[in-house]
Amino acid sequence: MRHKYLLSVLLAAGLSSAALANPYETTLKNGLRVIVKEDRRAPTAVQMVWYRIGSMDEVDGQSGVAHVLEHMMFKGTPSVGPGEFNKRVAAAGGKDNAFTSRDYTAYFQQIPKEKLEDVIQLEADRMRHLNVDAKEFEQEIKVVMEERRMRTDDNPQSKLFEQMNAVAFQAHPYRRPIIGWMNDLETMTAADAKAWYDTWYVPNNAYVVITGDVDHQAVFALAEKYYGPLEGRPLPIRRQQIEPKQEGTRRITVKAPAELPVLIMGYKAPILRDVEKDSDPYALEMLSAILDGHDAARFNKKLVREDKVALAAGIDYDSTARGPGTLYLHATPSEGKTVADLEAALRAEIVRVQQDGVSQAELKRAKAQLIASEVYKKDSMFGQTMEIGQIESAGLPYRKLDRMLEKLQQVTAEQIQAVAKKYFNDDALTVGVLDPQPLDGKPRRPAAATRH
Amino acid sequence: MNTAMTRLIVAAFAFLLTQSALAGIKIEHWVSSSGARVYFVESRVLPMLDVQVDFAAGSMFDPVGKAGLAALTRATLDNGAGKLDETAIAEQLADIGANLGGSADTDRASVSLRTLSARDKRDTALAILKDVLQAPHFDAAVFEREKARTIAGLKEAMTRPDSIAGKAFWAALYPDHPYGRQATPESVAALNRDDMAAFHARYYNAANASITLVGDLSRQEAEKIADAITAGMPKGQAATLPGMPEQPKGGQTRIAHPASQAHVYIGLPAIERGNPDFFPLLVGNYTLGGGGFVSRLMKEVRDKRGYAYSVYSYFAPMRQTGPFQIGLQTKRSQAKDAIKVSRDILDAFLKEGPTAEELAAAKANLIGSFPLRLDSNKKILDNVAAIGFFDLPLDYLDQYQAKVQAVTAEDVKQAFARRVRPENLITVTVAAD
Numbered sequence: 078m079r080h081k082y083l084l085s086v087l088l089a090a091g092l093s094s095a096a097l098a099n100p101y102e103t104t105l106k107n108g109l110r111v112i113v114k115e116d117r118r119a120p121t122a123v124q125m126v127w128y129r130i131g132s133m134d135e136v137d138g139q140s141g142v143a144h145v146l147e148h149m150m151f152k153g154t155p156s157v158g159p160g161e162f163n164k165r166v167a168a169a170g171g172k173d174n175a176f177t178s179r180d181y182t183a184y185f186q187q188i189p190k191e192k193l194e195d196v197i198q199l200e201a202d203r204m205r206h207l208n209v210d211a212k213e214f215e216q217e218i219k220v221v222m223e224e225r226r227m228r229t230d231d232n233p234q235s236k237l238f239e240q241m242n243a244v245a246f247q248a249h250p251y252r253r254p255i256i257g258w259m260n261d262l263e264t265m266t267a268a269d270a271k272a273w274y275d276t277w278y279v280p281n282n283a284y285v286v287i288t289g290d291v292d293h294q295a296v297f298a299l300a301e302k303y304y305g306p307l308e309g310r311p312l313p314i315r316r317q318q319i320e321p322k323q324e325g326t327r328r329i330t331v332k333a334p335a336e337l338p339v340l341i342m343g344y345k346a347p348i349l350r351d352v353e354k355d356s357d358p359y360a361l362e363m364l365s366a367i368l369d370g371h372d373a374a375r376f377n378k379k380l381v382r383e384d385k386v387a388l389a390a391g392i393d394y395d396s397t398a399r400g401p402g403t404l405y406l407h408a409t410p411s412e413g414k415t416v417a418d419l420e421a422a423l424r425a426e427i428v429r430v431q432q433d434g435v436s437q438a439e440l441k442r443a444k445a446q447l448i449a450s451e452v453y454k455k456d457s458m459f460g461q462t463m464e465i466g467q468i469e470s471a472g473l474p475y476r477k478l479d480r481m482l483e484k485l486q487q488v489t490a491e492q493i494q495a496v497a498k499k500y501f502n503d504d505a506l507t508v509g510v511l512d513p514q515p516l517d518g519k520p521r522r523p524a525a526a527t528r529h
Numbered sequence: 530m531n532t533a534m535t536r537l538i539v540a541a542f543a544f545l546l547t548q549s550a551l552a553g554i555k556i557e558h559w560v561s562s563s564g565a566r567v568y569f570v571e572s573r574v575l576p577m578l579d580v581q582v583d584f585a586a587g588s589m590f591d592p593v594g595k596a597g598l599a600a601l602t603r604a605t606l607d608n609g610a611g612k613l614d615e616t617a618i619a620e621q622l623a624d625i626g627a628n629l630g631g632s633a634d635t636d637r638a639s640v641s642l643r644t645l646s647a648r649d650k651r652d653t654a655l656a657i658l659k660d661v662l663q664a665p666h667f668d669a670a671v672f673e674r675e676k677a678r679t680i681a682g683l684k685e686a687m688t689r690p691d692s693i694a695g696k697a698f699w700a701a702l703y704p705d706h707p708y709g710r711q712a713t714p715e716s717v718a719a720l721n722r723d724d725m726a727a728f729h730a731r732y733y734n735a736a737n738a739s740i741t742l743v744g745d746l747s748r749q750e751a752e753k754i755a756d757a758i759t760a761g762m763p764k765g766q767a768a769t770l771p772g773m774p775e776q777p778k779g780g781q782t783r784i785a786h787p788a789s790q791a792h793v794y795i796g797l798p799a800i801e802r803g804n805p806d807f808f809p810l811l812v813g814n815y816t817l818g819g820g821g822f823v824s825r826l827m828k829e830v831r832d833k834r835g836y837a838y839s840v841y842s843y844f845a846p847m848r849q850t851g852p853f854q855i856g857l858q859t860k861r862s863q864a865k866d867a868i869k870v871s872r873d874i875l876d877a878f879l880k881e882g883p884t885a886e887e888l889a890a891a892k893a894n895l896i897g898s899f900p901l902r903l904d905s906n907k908k909i910l911d912n913v914a915a916i917g918f919f920d921l922p923l924d925y926l927d928q929y930q931a932k933v934q935a936v937t938a939e940d941v942k943q944a945f946a947r948r949v950r951p952e953n954l955i956t957v958t959v960a961a962d
Contacts, residue, residue, distance in 0.1 A: 118574045119904030151822070160832060163822035168890060170897020172821070189900045219835025223790065227838055227858050231690060231788040334787055336685040372607075373619030381678075382615065388678050412681055442623045449626020449645055452577055456905045516688055516787060 100465065100475065101293035103300070107309040108281025111300040112465055112475065113293040116458055122193050122289025123462045125185040126200045127470060129284075130277040132257075133179045133250040133400055134315065139269055141257015144177040145221055146270045150184065151175075152213040154206040159213055162199055169195050179251055180399040181470040187459060190290045194299050201303035204283065207274055214267035222263075225256045233333035233511050237341060241509035244329050245343050249320040251400045281309040284469060288462040320345075320401050327507045335513035337388070337409050340416050342423060345505035346404035349396045352477045352484070358396035359484045360492040361404060361500065365394045366443035367435050367493070368426070375426055375439075376408075386414050386422045397471035404500065416510050427501045434494040444486055451482065554903055556913055556923050557748055563759035564735040568917040569751040570743045570909055578646045578744035579910045580655070580754070581631070582662060583918045585768035586638035586732035589707040589848070595724055597712030599732075601679055602725045603633035606640065608671045611660030615671065618657055627654040629661065635708055636848040637918055638732070641910075646745035659758045662733065672722045680714045687714075691858075694792040694959040697782050701955045702798050702852055706774040734765025739917035743910045774798045774850045776953040784959045791864035791961035792856075795871060797953045799853035802846045802919040806944040808932045810844045810853075813941035815891035816883040817875070818842025818855060823890065825874050830857060836867045842875075844948075848919065853949055864961035879949060882942035895933045 100114035132143050153159040166173040171188035173196075186196040229235045239254045246252035257265075285304070287296055323345055349358040368375045369392040376390040390408035410419045454460055465475040473481075557569040565582075588599045607629055608615040622629055627650065631639035640662060644654035686692035696711050703709025738759070742751045776798060800806055811819075818826035818841050830840040840857040855875065859867040883891065903909055903926075916925050 120900045121904045160822070160828070164890070167820060167823050167894045168897075170894055170899070170901070172898070172901065187901055189897060192897075216832065216835040220831055220838055223836070223859060224838035226790045226860065231790055334688055336688045337681060371619050371623040373616040373623070378616060378619075382674070385674060385677075388681050409681075412677065442620065445626045446623055447626075452575060452645060453628075453643060455575055456577070456907055458904065513688075518787075 099293075101297075103297050105280065105301060105305050107305065107307055108279075109300070109304050109307070109309075110284040111297060111304070112284065112286045112469075113291065113296045114286070114288040114461060114465065115291060115293060116288055116455075116461065117290045119458075120190050120290050121187065121458065122190045122287060122291050123185060123187050123458050124193065124196050124200065125183055125286045125462050125466050126204070127284050127286065127466045128182045128278060129180075129282050129470065130182055131178050131180040131399075132253060132255040134277070135250065135253065137253075138261060139257075139265065140253040140261045141221070141225075141255070142265060142269050142273050143182055144256055145218065145262070145265060146209075146273045147175050147177045147182050147184075148217050148221060149209055149214065149270050149274070150203055150207060152210060152217065153208050154202050155208065156206070157199065157202055159208075159210070162203065165199060166196060171196065177255055178470075179255060181466075183466060183470075185459075185462070193287070193289075193291060193296070197299050197303050200285070201307065204278060204280060204304070205307045207278070209267050209271040209274060211267040214270060218262060218265060221256070222259065225259060225262065229254065229256060230259070233331070233335045233513070234339055236333055237331045237339055237509050237511045240329055240331050241341055241343060241507055244327050244509075245323075245345075245403065245507035246320055246401070249318050249401055251320075276313060279310045279312070280304060280307045282312055284466075286462050286465045286469075288458045288465075323505045323507075326503050328510075329508070330510045330512050332512045332514050334516045335511060337511075338416050338513055339509075339511035340406075340408050340410070340419050340423075341509040342406040342420070343403045343507045343509070344406075344500055344502065346394060346402040346500050347396075348398050348400075348402040349471075349473065349481075352473060352480055356484075356488075356492060357496050357499070358402075359481075359488050360496040361394055362396055362485060363440065363443055363488045364430065364435070364493045364497060365392045365404075366446065367439045368392050368430075370443055370446055375429075379426060380408065380419075380422050384422060385411050386418055387411060390419075390423070397468060397473060399471055420508070427497060430494060430497040431501065435490050437490060440488070440490055440493070447482070447485060554909060554913075554926055556916065556926075557751075558917075558923055559752065561735070561740065561752075561755040561759050563756065563762050564764040565738040565740050565755065565759050565762070566917055567751070567755040568739065568741045568913050569748060569755075570913055571747065571751075572743055572906055572909065573745050575906065576646045576745050577643065577906070578651060578742065578746055579641065579643050579906055580658065580758070581639055581641040581741045581910055581914045582658075582758070583739050583741070583914055584638045584733055585636065585737050585848070585918075586728070587634050587636040588710070588712070589635050589771070590728075590732060590768055591707065591710060591712075592724075592728075595716065595720060596710045597679065597683075597717040598720055598724055598728050599638060600633045600712065601675065601717065601720060602728045603631070603638040603640075604679070605667060605672060605675050605725065606665045606729075607661045608675065609666035609668050610657075611664045613657070613660065614666075614668075618661070621653060621657060625650040625653050627657075629654075629658070639914075655754060655758055659760075662758060663762050665729065667722050667725050667729070669722050672725065676717060676720065679712075680717050683712060683714050683717065690786050690788045690790070690792045690959045693784055693786065694794050694957050697784060697959070698794040698796065698854070698955065698957045699852075701780075701782055701957060702777055702796065703774050704777060706849070707771055708774060708798075708847075708849070731765075732768060734763045735759050736765050736767045738762075739914070741910055741914040741917055743906050743913065770849065773801075776950070777955060779952050779954045781956040781958070783961060784957070786960035788960040789861060790858045791861045791867075792858050792959045793864060793868055793871075793961070794854060794856050794957045795868070795875075795954060796852050796854035797949065797955060798850040799844055799948045800846045801850050802848060803921055804846065806948060807844070807846055809936045809940040809944035810948060812888070812891050812895065812933055812936040813878070813883060813945055814842055814844055815895060816887040817878050820891065820894065825878065826855065826857075826871060829874055830867060830870055834867075834870065836860075836863060836870070840871070861960050861962045864958055868956065868958070875949075876951070879942075879945050879951070882938045882945070885938065888936075888938050888941070892933055892936070896930050899930060 169192035
């Protein structure tokens with residue numbers, strides 16, 4: 078969860094009731110939701126189109142198709158030729174790109190505000206009229222394979238993360254990499270991408286978020302004009318795929334050319350489903366901030382600075398998602414320390430929270446950082462647009478963002494100690510280790526006593 | 530490419546692409562009572578303040594045999610300063626939600642602070658900033674720890690194909706200039722605490738500093754802050770620059786590596802900050818490899834042939850002659866073909882320049898995208914800090930669009946002919962078959 082709207086600071090300045098309605102929202106007859114956040118600080122705007130479709134909706138043998146289709150979305154429609162989309166955005170003085178996650182696929186343009194209509198027209202066109210041309214596909218699939226080589230195959234940490242998730246999840250589709258297994262990319266056809274598009278790219282499976290120096294009524298009218306005529310269609314039933322309960326620690330090792338080992342410990346963790354009733358995800362967010370929220374937070378202070386067992390140590394937890402949650406601890410050992418030393422040190426820090434809890438000063442500090450980050454976040458229009466889009470993709474209403482912030486501010490030290498006891502459970506743990514290999518295949522020099 | 534270099538290039542990009550026309554970015558400039566140059570933009574939209582202090586104290590000033598000193602000095606500034614140890618600094622900043630950052634690249638060592646503008650928070654944050662700038666402890670034990678972490682990071686980088694290629698590229702471009710010197714595990718291991726204290730004493734002074742403030746405060750407050758954070762700072766002397774880099778003899782460096790993809794860099798030393806050739810190069814490079822998805826390199830290497838996910842070219846003007854660079858990654862077996870295609874595209878561009886249509890498209894984007902370059906305090910800070918640090922004219926942003934607009938196809942051809950001579954081009958490959 079990326080942190081949310083600030084109430085205290087900005088509301089204290091006294092906003093009018095009209096401003097309280099911001100962001101504004103409408104739903105077109107075809108089911109497309111349009112959310113507009115007015116932010117008039119600069120004469121620019123951001124449009125993002127979010128499709129509720131990601132790699133978790135793929136099936137075995139076709140991993141990566143959501144991302145491949147994202148690439149194909151730039152390859153033209155009957156009225157906009159291949160490559161023409163980028164060209165028109167560039168001509169408008171804009172920047173554009175797209176990204177695919179486990180949960181969603183999103184497309185964006187950042188433009189001078191007077192060009193908003195141009196990019197609304199372009200996105201509406203490719204929402205229903207994409208050409209999935211076989212020749213274009215043949216080239217683009219090679220680009221995606223190069224992307225996989227760059228991001229994963231030649232990146233030891235990414236490879237470790239990929240293989241760890243394939244072990245941590247057995248039934249749930251989060252076990253598959255977003256970019257897809259190389260063999261699935263090799264056998265993928267234009268027809269696979271076309272079928273994906275035809276099934277999922279409809280207005281009732283999408284929402285548009287627009288932020289910037291715009292008038293929401295004018296944007297609604299543009300949305301009606303361009304997105305309005307597109308036809309909705311019922312979506313296939315999505316079966317819920319529930320990961321069976323993990324019953325024992327899983328361990329994997331990945332060997333790759335590198336100097337430093339890496340340790341990742343992934344614990345199954347809760348996801349926020351009900352903003353009011355759930356409490357554990359908020360407590361885990363605050364615990365994460367106390368362990369790894371600043372340079373003197375517990376991990377860096379104890380493991381890196383005092384004990385020098387780690388070169389770096391961190392925590393990664395996202396409390397919002399469509400699928401199941403994982404809390405990752407990750408670290409790299411110092412020279413002369415083993416991965417086993419490091420695992421013991423990370424575990425000791427968790428035990429310290431379980432036994433002794435956290436101090437009021439630590440909790441207060443984490444909350445102060447949260448308040449400040451709410452102000453800093455408003456420096457980026459793109460960031461604000463992302464925040465709305467992401468929370469919606471996880472099935473939570475963006476109108477609850479401020480309520481979630483309040484909930485975070487209400488977390489107590491007792492709750493943090495309780496979630497530390499509940500979720501750092503060895504039976505729900507997957508441990509991944511990167512075992513570094515010399516580049517030339519020869520044994521590493523003895524000084525690197527870093528192997529376990 | 531090492532991270533400092535990456536940061537430098539990202540910063541250069543942000544600046545390169547910036548244009549003028551937005552009335553409202555009013556830069557105020559004065560010299561503080563300590564003798565530091567100050568640049569200020571008032572922005573009242575959000576209750577926050579950014580302060581960046583830049584020193585000419587980047588890695589180009591590493592003494593011979595002490596490569597890595599500038600970076601390590603900058604990295605340890607906030608590991609204890611004034612009356613506070615490193616833990617107290619981090620905790621006090623966190624207590625008020627302030628962020629202290631910055632780094633050293635080849636030219637510049639930066640310290641940046643973002644804080645809420647409420648007086649109590651702001652004053653606490655600025656007091657810490659002052660100590661970090663002026664009274665770092667360089668504690669011996671902390672120094673040894675950070676040295677060990679730096680060495681480990683350098684060893685790790687020496688296993689990564691992109692880092693290996695980046696280091697080899699800079700070394701080949703600048704064989705006899707500090708820009709080509711690289712920190713190594715050995716050079717960092719030889720550093721001691723006194724080296725750092727001496728480097729700090731020489732370069733972290735008022736005459737060698739520029740201060741940029743953006744945010745929720747008045748000119749009067751900005752003046753007070755600039756004076757306060759540099760009060761007691763020695764005036765000192767501005768850094769002395771080495772001779773300008775010379776053009777290298779062109780050639781190819783091939784480095785073996787087990788990666789599945791080859792990393793390819795092609796380039797040469799091209800241009801320094803403030804040189805008038807910058808605008809024709811900027812406009813021309815948009816067509817060649819700067820214009821994201823619409824550049825010639827992208828169309829030919831990625832779209833038509835599927836050789837690479839990422840392919841680009843850029844000019845990175847620096848204090849002294851910064852590089853022109855083409856970069857791509859491709860399956861190791863097709864590196865040769867990808868290099869040939871890229872070279873053919875470059876050669877054709879050098880010969881013919883952009884078409885009328887390409888020139889118009891480049892200008893439309895560079896001029897039209899102007900508002901996007903300055904639509905946050907962070908972007909304004911980056912731009913104004915660069916103007917200050919590199920002594921660019923205060924109306925640089927105001928002139929920008931007109932300068933882009935004035936570029937002709939012939940200007941592009943001539944500037945490229947002057948700055949990109951094929952006989953000086955260096956090609957570095959890592960993991961190519």
